[in-house]
Amino acid sequence: xxFGQVEGIEPGQQFESRQKLYEAGIHRTxxxxxxxxxxxxxxxxxxxxxxxxxxxxxxxxxxTGDGGQDTSRKQVADQEFxxxxxxxxxxxxxxxxxxxxxxxxxxxxxxxxxxYRYDGVYDxxxxxxxxxxxxxxxxxxxxxxxxxSFDELPEHASxxxxxxxxxxxxxxxxxxxxxNRDVADKVKAINNFRCQVCEGFVxxxxxxxxxAAHIRPLGRPHDGPxxxxxxxxxxxNHHKSFDxxxxxxxxxxxxxxxxxxxxxxxxxxxxxEHLRYHRTMWGQP
Numbered sequence: 001x002x003f004g005q006v007e008g009i010e011p012g013q014q015f016e017s018r019q020k021l022y023e024a025g026i027h028r029t030x031x032x033x034x035x036x037x038x039x040x041x042x043x044x045x046x047x048x049x050x051x052x053x054x055x056x057x058x059x060x061x062x063x064t065g066d067g068g069q070d071t072s073r074k075q076v077a078d079q080e081f082x083x084x085x086x087x088x089x090x091x092x093x094x095x096x097x098x099x100x101x102x103x104x105x106x107x108x109x110x111x112x113x114x115x116y117r118y119d120g121v122y123d124x125x126x127x128x129x130x131x132x133x134x135x136x137x138x139x140x141x142x143x144x145x146x147x148x149s150f151d152e153l154p155e156h157a158s159x160x161x162x163x164x165x166x167x168x169x170x171x172x173x174x175x176x177x178x179x180n181r182d183v184a185d186k187v188k189a190i191n192n193f194r195c196q197v198c199e200g201f202v203x204x205x206x207x208x209x210x211x212a213a214h215i216r217p218l219g220r221p222h223d224g225p226x227x228x229x230x231x232x233x234x235x236x237n238h239h240k241s242f243d244x245x246x247x248x249x250x251x252x253x254x255x256x257x258x259x260x261x262x263x264x265x266x267x268x269x270x271x272x273e274h275l276r277y278h279r280t281m282w283g284q285p
Contacts, residue, residue: 001040002028003096004121011120014112021046026118027101034066036087041096045088045143046116048103051075053132053140055221056108061100061122062221063088065139078137078283081129081245085139092124093244097146121146126217128281129245137283142219180226184212187231190268195235197247197255199263202236211239215274222281229271232262245282249275256284 006025021027027044029035033051036042045063047054050073055062065085068077081089091098102108103116111117122143129137193208194201202209213232216224224230234242241247249255251272253262264270279285 001037001043003041003043004099006099009118011118014115014117016115018116021101021116021118026099032066032084034084034088036084036090038083038086038090040087041090041094042084042088042098044099044101046101046103047106047108047111048116049105049107051138052134053138054106056102056106056110057220058110059145060220061143063141063143065141068136068138075132075134075136075138079129079139081139088124088141089127089139089244092127092141093240095123097121097123098143100143125219127244128217129283130281131283142217142221183226183228184231187212187228187268188233190228190265191233191263194233194263195238196233196263197238197260198235200235210234211236213239213242215271216277217281222277224274224277229269230274232270233268242278248279248282248284251275 002025009024009026015021015024015026018027018030022030027035027046033046033048034042035044047056047061047063051064051069052075053062053064065079065081065088066083067085068075068079070076079085088098090096098121100119100122101116102111102119104112104114123146124141125144126142128140130140131137188210191210193210195210210233213234214224214226215230215232216222218224218226232242238247247255249262253264253270254260255262262270
């Protein structure tokens with residue numbers, strides 16, 4: 001597997017075909033949208049118009065997973081976190097960036113007019129599963145441009161595609177999520193840095209350690225608020241399980257599939273609406 005930037009290839013570089021992308025080592029398959037292995041992670045993705053659920057905001061991409069389509073590219077079945085979808089999920093859990101390529105078939109203002117363009121590496125910031133208007137569940141990934149800026153070709157004005165040619169770029173700001181650390185610290189302090197699921201905590205040289213988990217994720221497309229009622233105080237294990245669709249809290253605050261009940265404090269009320277949203281975004285009732 002080959003992760004991150006490819007030596008000698010700059011973001012903004014264009015390629016006339018999938019074959020050229022393959023030869024350059026940017027996207028090492030001629031058909032699939034995701035290159036990766038579920039036990040290692042995904043090294044690259046292509047946005048080429050294959051999935052109607054993709055959303056492209058330039059520095060932020062809501063990417064749709066693989067599978068569930070018929071030969072006419074109509075969604076006819078649910079997607080699951082297996083195979084390539086599980087590979088891209090591993091990028092999120094292990095903090096592995098993924099290369100992003102946009103193709104001319106991708107209907108977006110950020111797409112090239114012809115061929116394909118390598119647009120650098122993105123971080124997989126969050127992962128979930130949701131029901132879409134076509135009636136089926138799809139795997140969704142929020143990809144955020146890695147680093148402090150987003151470089152793109154000006155207005156995609158040229159029809160020339162030359163994988164070896166120079167690129168002209170303009171720099172724009174990246175729309176990154178800025179979390180309110182004071183709110184998260186207050187939630188952890190109210191709960192005495194103990195996990196609201198298991199009451200556990202991590203002891204460090206600097207004192208007890210716990211993590212703040214947003215119930216309804218911040219940023220597009222979830223737009224969750226950065227407030228106490230949308231945050232849980234969790235140990236690292238339960239935080240990861242909650243973020244990756246392995247842990248759900250019912251309306252009565254019981255932990256699904258266990259005899260546990262979420263531990264709450266009067267000064268830290270939990271939004272039932274946000275708990276419902278979290279379950280729904282993973283396709284759970």
